[in-house]
Amino acid sequence: MIQPPPEGVIRLAVETALAEDRAAEDVTTLAAVTPSLRGTARFLAKQDGVLAGLPVALEAFRVFDPTAGLAVHVQEGGRFAARSILAEVTCSVRAMLQAERVALNFLQRLCGTATHTRAFVDAVAGTGAVILDTRKTTPGLRDLEKYAVRCGGGTNHRRDLAAMAMIKDNHREALARAEMSLADGVAAIRQRTPGVAVEVEIDDLDQLEAALAARPEWILLDNMSNADMAEAVRRTHGRAKLEASGGVNLKSVRAIAETGVDAISVGALTHSAGSVDISLDLEF
Incomplete structure (x- = not known):
C-alpha cells in the first residue's frame, strides 16, 4: 500500500x-x-x-x-x-x-x-536506474505531488532543504569566495548535521575527482553528455551514487539510464505533468 x-x-x-x-x-x-x-x-x-x-x-x-x-x-x-x-x-x-x-x-x-x-x-525498466522527483513542485502542494510520484512508481528525492545536503554550483562559488575547498564544505556539513546525506553537483568530468575526494554519498551529474556520464560511472566505480539531471525527457531517459547511473531526476514529473x-x- x-x-x-x-x-x-x-x-x-x-x-x-x-x-x-x-x-x-x-x-x-x-x-x-x-x-x-x-x-x-x-x-x-x-x-x-x-x-x-x-x-x-x-x-x-x-x-x-x-x-x-x-x-x-x-x-x-x-x-x-x-x-x-x-x-x-x-x-x-x-x-x-x-x-x-x-x-x-x-x-x-x-x-x-x-x-x-x-x-x-516504464521507459527505464530493466536498467537498474530509478526515477527521482525534485523540489520543482507547486507551492503548498509538495507532499501531495510527491505522493503522486510514488503512486506512479517513482522515488522521492530530498523533500526539502533540511532533508539532505546538496552542494550546487552557487554553493561552490560561495565556498571558493571563502577560500574553502569542496572537501571543506562537505566536512562542515557533516559537523553541523551528522547523519544527513550529502550530494555534490558537478557539470564536467574535470570536477569528478574533487567531488569523489570529498566523499559525498551522491554526486549529481548536471547536463552532461551520455558519453561523459558513462565515463563518470566507470571512474566512480561505486564510490558514490550517481544521479543524472538536466533536460531529461521521455525520448532521452532510456539512453541516460543505460549509461549506468543509479538514478535520474526529472523535474518534469511535477512541474510539467x-x-x-x-x-x-x-x-x-
Whole structure:
C-alpha cells in the first residue's frame, strides 16, 4: 500500500482550495439543493492513466459532510483505462456539489503526475536506474505531488532543504569566495548535521575527482553528455551514487539510464505533468 500524506497535510491543502473556491458560500447549491438529500456519484475516467489522489478527493467532501464514504474500484497506483469507474462517493448532495470542483482538481492533477511518472519508470525498466522527483513542485502542494510520484512508481528525492545536503554550483562559488575547498564544505556539513546525506553537483568530468575526494554519498551529474556520464560511472566505480539531471525527457531517459547511473531526476514529473480527464457523475 502506498502511504498517503499525513491527514493534516491533506486537510490543509483541501481547506485552502475550498476557501479559494468559496465553496461554503455556493450560491447555487445552498439555494437549490435541500440539506437532507443524499446521493452517490461516480468518478469516471475519460482517458487512460494511473490513479493518485482519492484520499484527497474524499477529504474535500468530508469537510462539508463528515459521513462521506468512498467505494474504491481502482487502488492508488493502479492503472486504469478510459471509461473506467475509479470510485463512488456517497454523501450529502450539497456536500458533493460544493466540493466537486476541488475534489476533481486534485484528483485530475495528481493522476496526471502519477501517469507521467509511470511513463518515465516504464521507459527505464530493466536498467537498474530509478526515477527521482525534485523540489520543482507547486507551492503548498509538495507532499501531495510527491505522493503522486510514488503512486506512479517513482522515488522521492530530498523533500526539502533540511532533508539532505546538496552542494550546487552557487554553493561552490560561495565556498571558493571563502577560500574553502569542496572537501571543506562537505566536512562542515557533516559537523553541523551528522547523519544527513550529502550530494555534490558537478557539470564536467574535470570536477569528478574533487567531488569523489570529498566523499559525498551522491554526486549529481548536471547536463552532461551520455558519453561523459558513462565515463563518470566507470571512474566512480561505486564510490558514490550517481544521479543524472538536466533536460531529461521521455525520448532521452532510456539512453541516460543505460549509461549506468543509479538514478535520474526529472523535474518534469511535477512541474510539467498535465491533468487526466475525469468526471464526477451524480446518480441516485
